[in-house]
Amino acid sequence: MSDILRRLDEVLAARRGADPERSYVASLHARGEEAILRKVGEEAVEVLLAARGGEAGPLVREVADLWFHTLVLLSHRGLGAGAVLAELERRFGTSGLEEKAARGRS
Numbered sequence: 001m002s003d004i005l006r007r008l009d010e011v012l013a014a015r016r017g018a019d020p021e022r023s024y025v026a027s028l029h030a031r032g033e034e035a036i037l038r039k040v041g042e043e044a045v046e047v048l049l050a051a052r053g054g055e056a057g058p059l060v061r062e063v064a065d066l067w068f069h070t071l072v073l074l075s076h077r078g079l080g081a082g083a084v085l086a087e088l089e090r091r092f093g094t095s096g097l098e099e100k101a102a103r104g105r106s
């Protein structure tokens with residue numbers, strides 16, 4: 001796994017139960033899953049707006065915010081980036097159309 005994702009996973013897990021006054025991630029865990037989901041939704045909208053703005057820098061920063069908040073969501077459920085990377089690895093090399101057909105069958 002990418003080293004930064006592994007290190008971030010470790011920090012996010014360590015923040016569960018940490019002091020919400022001292023850590024943004026601990027404050028998200030303390031506010032609960034609905035608050036985290038709201039942040040994920042907000043960040044997705046910010047990605048859309050940045051993409052429409054046309055500049056690369058803001059788009060990259062908003063995608064980083066979105067990835068980050070989805071990682072907090074996974075961590076809140078006791079999951080990590082490794083689970084998503086394994087799923088992408090599994091799909092790699094299969095065509096998008098095969099994946100679509102497999103989903104239709106399940």
Ligand SMILES: N=c1c2ncn([C@@H]3O[C@H](COP(=O)(O)OP(=O)(O)OP(=O)(O)O)[C@@H](O)[C@H]3O)c2ncn1[C@@H]1O[C@H](COP(=O)(O)O)[C@@H](O)[C@H]1O
Pocket residue numbers: 008011015022023024025026042064065068
């Ligand atoms: N990568 C990040 C990261 N990316 C984004 N953010 C936060 O996500 C926010 C983005 O949300 P918005 O765009 O809505 O901005 P905002 O208005 O400031 O956010 P709100 O206060 O409204 O929630 C930023 O303001 C940051 O607070 C991050 N906060 C933390 N990290 C990583 O998480 C680690 C642990 O953070 P702490 O728990 O704060 O120590 C850090 O060392 C970093 O590696």
